[in-house]
Amino acid sequence: MRGERDGTDDTDASGARQSIGARRNPASAAAILDAAEALLAEKGLGGFSIEAVARAARAGKPTIYRWWPSRTSLVLAVYQRSKxxxxxxxxxxxxxxxxxxxxxxxxxxxxxxxxxxxxxxxxxxxxxxxxxxxxxxxxxxxxxxxxxxxxxxxxxxxxxxxxxxxxxxxxxxxxxxxxxxxxxxxxxxxxxxxxxxxxxxxxxx
Amino acid sequence: MRGERDGTDDTDASGARQSIGARRNPASAAAILDAAEALLAEKGLGGFSIEAVARAARAGKPTIYRWWPSRTSLVLAVYQRSKxxxxxxxxxxxxxxxxxxxxxxxxxxxxxxxxxxxxxxxxxxxxxxxxxxxxxxxxxxxxxxxxxxxxxxxxxxxxxxxxxxxxxxxxxxxxxxxxxxxxxxxxxxxxxxxxxxxxxxxxxx
Amino acid sequence: MRGERDGTDDTDASGARQSIGARRNPASAAAILDAAEALLAEKGLGGFSIEAVARAARAGKPTIYRWWPSRTSLVLAVYQRSKxxxxxxxxxxxxxxxxxxxxxxxxxxxxxxxxxxxxxxxxxxxxxxxxxxxxxxxxxxxxxxxxxxxxxxxxxxxxxxxxxxxxxxxxxxxxxxxxxxxxxxxxxxxxxxxxxxxxxxxxxx
Amino acid sequence: MRGERDGTDDTDASGARQSIGARRNPASAAAILDAAEALLAEKGLGGFSIEAVARAARAGKPTIYRWWPSRTSLVLAVYQRSKxxxxxxxxxxxxxxxxxxxxxxxxxxxxxxxxxxxxxxxxxxxxxxxxxxxxxxxxxxxxxxxxxxxxxxxxxxxxxxxxxxxxxxxxxxxxxxxxxxxxxxxxxxxxxxxxxxxxxxxxxx
DNA sequence: ACCTAAGCGAGACGGTACGTCTCGTCTTGCG
DNA sequence: CGCAAGACGAGACGTACCGTCTCGCTTAGGT
Known part of the structure; x- marks a missing residue:
């Protein structure tokens, strides 16, 4: 049946996160911080790059730069959150x-x-x-x-x-x-x- | 076909430091360490790059990599020398x-x-x-x-x-x-x- | 630590050609092909290098490699366009x-x-x-x-x-x-x- | 590559060919031309470089440059000899x-x-x-x-x-x-x- | 019920630096 | 003086990220 839905169907299969309107999407922020923390914990500052975080978080680079204007501030945000x-x-x-x-x-x-x-x-x-x-x-x-x-x-x-x-x-x-x-x-x-x-x-x- | 060059080389003729035979040129090593130290002292690790050191020392990058296989080892060498x-x-x-x-x-x-x-x-x-x-x-x-x-x-x-x-x-x-x-x-x-x-x-x- | 930059970027502010979104910029492609053609016509295969083309076209090397994966394919593209x-x-x-x-x-x-x-x-x-x-x-x-x-x-x-x-x-x-x-x-x-x-x-x- | 020997590798087991006095050593010239020809025949102009020839011939680069002032002249010499x-x-x-x-x-x-x-x-x-x-x-x-x-x-x-x-x-x-x-x-x-x-x-x- | 505004993913852009390769030059030490 | 060896300054190679930009999409909130 075409219309069959098992509630878990949000955003197509690949799980792409999209805008929730003209305001910050907390899911994106969380995904980015999670990814950044994982990268930092795993490989340290080497191997930590905005590109890598964006990739891991399936986020666009501008989304990261919008909220954390530099690598440093992202590191600090991760750190602040975890401490x-x-x-x-x-x-x-x-x-x-x-x-x-x-x-x-x-x-x-x-x-x-x-x-x-x-x-x-x-x-x-x-x-x-x-x-x-x-x-x-x-x-x-x-x-x-x-x-x-x-x-x-x-x-x-x-x-x-x-x-x-x-x-x-x-x-x-x-x-x-x-x-x-x-x-x-x-x-x-x-x-x-x-x-x-x-x-x-x-x-x- | 890589690296083809037409004859327009001319090496600047000025104070170019050159090989002194099949052995390490201490003048080059010194120039590189001096440049690296200056850069590190002036700008810290940011702004410190092999390219920048090579430029400042008027040295080729391979000359640096020949003796200091990584950025880290060059930093350490500078530090060891200065301490x-x-x-x-x-x-x-x-x-x-x-x-x-x-x-x-x-x-x-x-x-x-x-x-x-x-x-x-x-x-x-x-x-x-x-x-x-x-x-x-x-x-x-x-x-x-x-x-x-x-x-x-x-x-x-x-x-x-x-x-x-x-x-x-x-x-x-x-x-x-x-x-x-x-x-x-x-x-x-x-x-x-x-x-x-x-x-x-x-x-x- | 790679690619760290201090804020001294300033991109020259002049006639910089930039992205037009997540799709190919025809102006860049044209500038690259023009530059490549000029270099080839002027100096032949010698003196033709991706670096030189990038410089002449005021384009980044990755932009060239993105669309023409090798020197050969760029030469061929120039040739195809001109014939x-x-x-x-x-x-x-x-x-x-x-x-x-x-x-x-x-x-x-x-x-x-x-x-x-x-x-x-x-x-x-x-x-x-x-x-x-x-x-x-x-x-x-x-x-x-x-x-x-x-x-x-x-x-x-x-x-x-x-x-x-x-x-x-x-x-x-x-x-x-x-x-x-x-x-x-x-x-x-x-x-x-x-x-x-x-x-x-x-x-x- | 260093130790690899195909039949064309004259020079005895130890491999070191040395000066035969204040005149050109024909064995060196032959080894160089042999190596150059082998490289050209095998890989064409790509993969043909003075460095590669010197390596293959176990010759010093200056020895090559002494007698063939450019890549082109070496190619021509190989060609002339073989034709x-x-x-x-x-x-x-x-x-x-x-x-x-x-x-x-x-x-x-x-x-x-x-x-x-x-x-x-x-x-x-x-x-x-x-x-x-x-x-x-x-x-x-x-x-x-x-x-x-x-x-x-x-x-x-x-x-x-x-x-x-x-x-x-x-x-x-x-x-x-x-x-x-x-x-x-x-x-x-x-x-x-x-x-x-x-x-x-x-x-x- | 439209319309504007902003966030989102995506990814191209001009760049810089990477670490490697070859260039052609130079100087040594041996023979 | 020729030779093997190999260091040298130079610079191109092809790749990774930088930080910026624009796109087409989505949704919320004001009209």
Whole structure:
């Protein structure tokens, strides 16, 4: 029977996505971001190109350029969409919190696409002003979040009153980032323990 | 039929650098590295291309590819050539050494092309295995060098005997690298002082 | 990382020919063929390169390769476009027709770019199968056209009934082609007269 | 390709041919011409390059350029070396001589490398003045040789006294060349017979 | 119920850079 | 001085993407 339809018939067989009128099609945006994320996660910044994203998303290049005016902004959009604050655990001690922070961050970067994604953003930020600004702002924000570890500890009287929580957070996070960027995410618990011990306890005899 | 040319060659007759026989011409290598370094320092990885290097160096592309098989390896070569260990000062105290280390490193990166150069290497390492390996090896080596600060302090009995000097060096250097990669090399002395204080003295009350 | 560009694009703003949508731009095709014809006519196959054509036509190389997958096919396209059947004159006698044919053909080749164009096609056909096939097919077609001279004469009873008109045409044309390919287009009328006399009258005493 | 040896590879097992003092080494010249001829015969002008010849002959490029200043002159040298006048048969009749001439020429071109070689020379002559001159001179010489067919016939009184023997030879040879250049060397005896009949007997009823 | 406006896919456009090939020149070290 | 070897500057090869453009289609919302 000609007219037989099994509801799944939208847009012909090939699944071409079309305009939904004079407004942005969220399906296209999603398809593009999905494709971009997949490409970035899979091959990193190399192999990531607007053409490749358009192909993978079955989208037209102008559709991409309309909403993300450059490669960088698409990378950033993917990154913004995917990033999620790691659950902030409160172990009750600053050392425990630091250990949990480092462990979960390294694991998160190692076991999800986010690691590759963040590496891409950092790489992009090394020669693109916009990405650099986004990265700097994001770093501030994250360090500020992580600083809660030290604010709590200070409130408990566990650490010195003259500690700068954000600076301490930056120091801790920098170590993790250094490991990410040099491809050494697989630090054993003992190594993390040592880092935390030196960081919290200081070096002095 | 490929590459047919009519006699209109004339090679410009001017200061053309030519072969010096069946062996590498150091003048060409130097010109290429100089040009590559200039481009990298001036514009970063963007704007850095083999074509541009060849143009700037008045060299043929095959001459570049003969000796540096990829963009990455040329970036690395430039970087290897330019890097120089900062003078290792011995101020007599671990805090002084750390302060000197951070201050001179940030200044060096800020005031010489080396900062941009190193940023390029890091960016390259985020999607290129070879660059990643070189960066990892270089990081190890540098941290090991910086670790001398802590080895000396340990010998003086100034710091705990269970400190891992290399790990401590990595923590200190990671902070500096984090600043480089997020474009914040202009830390005032007070900020550096604080970092060193927290790092050496620890957080504990 | 490939093809990264900083914003310094600016496309010159002048008379840039651009896309007219997702279909071929005839202006580009014309500009390319014009440029190719000019280059071929001026310098022959030497000095003819896709790069040179692209430069002269202010076209991108991919635009050329999109429509003409090889140098050969571009040469053939130029040739196909330019070729035009010489007016078929009917002088009333086979000798007169042959004389007119040879004279006008040699003159045409000598005084228009077509001579150089045809030489290029022949040269190309000596090492390229596609060009060889096109040349063979074209030769057949032309000889068949020229054969009309002999068909008319046969109808008039002027020549033997067992003459093969196409073969006769090939013999006549081969002589002209031989002159073209050896650079002897300036045959005086007397020489042509003699060729025609021997050809039509035969050798026998 | 380096180690590949076909029989033509003189020079002993180690393969290194060296200077024999301050004079030309005939073994090198021979190896070069052999290699060039093999390449031309095998792949035609495409695939023929000085580099390829040098590789195949295990010769240095300067050695080639020393003796043959251009690709064209090397092609011509190969051609000159290989060309050999076909045995001039005297069948006693002009028609028989013409038939023998065409048959043996087409067969020779079809069954030996000489056909491809001559095609290369003709192609080269279409955009290279030197080759054009050599080809023109060679054509003259050959036509003059072939003209003997008609000189003999004239002496026998078999053909008209006002025939131009060289011109007649050119007409005959042009037909054969046309066939060579359009890749139609496999004319059956009947077709050749017909050509000869029309040529010798003329067209007139 | 039309009509305008904008988003969509598609893909051609002028370009730049890629990495490879050959050009013709040069200089070496050996014989 | 001839030779093999091979580096050199130059530039064409054919391909991949760049970012821009226009097309023909679709649909929503204002008239």
């Amino acid at each position: 999620q604050v790691l659950p902030e655990v409160d172990t009750g001690s600053v050392a425990g919190d630091c250990r949990a922070f480092l462990t979960s961050l390294l694991t998160y970067w190692r076991d999800t696409p986010s690691g590759q994604l963040f590496r891409s953003v950092v790489a992009e930020a090394q020669h693109n002003t916009e990405a650099a600004e986004v990265l700097a702002a994001y770093s501030d924000e994250r360090h500020n979040g992580t600083a809660n570890i030290f604010r709590r500890a200070m409130a408990r009287g566990e650490i010195r009153a003259d500690i700068d929580p954000v600076l301490a957070a930056e120091m801790l996070a920098s170590f993790a980032r250094g490991r990410l960027l040099t491809g050494r995410l697989d630090a054993p618990p003992a190594a993390i323990e040592r880092v935390v011990d030196q960081f919290v306890g200081g070096l002095r005899a | 120089q260990v900062l003078p290792e000062v011995d101020t007599g105290s671990v805090a002084g050494d750390c302060r000197a280390f951070l201050t001179s490193l940030l200044t060096y990166w800020r005031d010489t092309p080396s900062g941009q150069l190193f940023r390029s290497v890091v960016a390259e390492a985020q999607h290129n295995t070879e660059a990643a390996e070189v960066l990892a090896a270089y990081s190890d080596e540098r941290h090991n060098g910086t670790a001398n600060i802590f080895r000396r302090a340990m010998a003086r009995g100034e710091i705990r005997a269970d400190i891992d000097p290399v790990l401590a060096a990595e923590m200190l250097a990671s902070f500096a690298r984090g600043r480089l990669l997020t474009g914040r090399l202009d830390a005032p002395p007070a900020a550096i002082e604080r970092v060193v204080d927290q790092f050496v003295g620890g957080l504990r009350a | 035009q059947v010489l007016p078929e004159v009917d002088t009333g006698s086979v000798a007169g027709d042959c004389r007119a044919f040879l004279t006008s053909l040699l003159t045409y080749w000598r005084d228009t770019p077509s001579g150089q164009l045809f030489r290029s096609v022949v040269a190309e056909a000596q090492h390229n199968t596609e060009a060889a096939e096109v040349l063979a097919a074209y030769s057949d077609e032309r000889h068949n056209g020229t054969a009309n001279i002999f068909r008319r004469a046969m109808a008039r009873g002027e020549i033997r009934a067992d003459i093969d008109p196409v073969l006769a045409a090939e013999m006549l044309a081969s002589f002209a082609r031989g002159r073209l390919l050896t650079g002897r287009l300036d045959a005086p009328p007397a020489a042509i007269e003699r060729v025609v006399d021997q050809f039509v009258g035969g050798l026998r005493a | 050999q006048v076909l045995p001039e048969v005297d069948t006693g009749s002009v028609a028989g001589d013409c038939r023998a001439f065409l048959t043996s020429l087409l067969t020779y071109w079809r069954d030996t490398p000489s056909g491809q070689l001559f095609r290369s020379v003709v192609a080269e002559a279409q955009h290279n003045t030197e080759a054009a001159e050599v080809l023109a001179a060679y054509s003259d010489e050959r036509h003059n040789g072939t003209a003997n067919i008609f000189r003999r016939a004239m002496a026998r009184g078999e053909i008209r006294a006002d025939i131009d023997p060289v011109l007649a030879a050119e007409m005959l040879a042009s037909f054969a060349r046309g066939r060579l250049l359009t890749g139609r060397l496999d004319a059956p005896p009947a077709a050749i017979e017909r050509v000869v009949d029309q040529f010798v007997g003329g067209l007139r009823a």
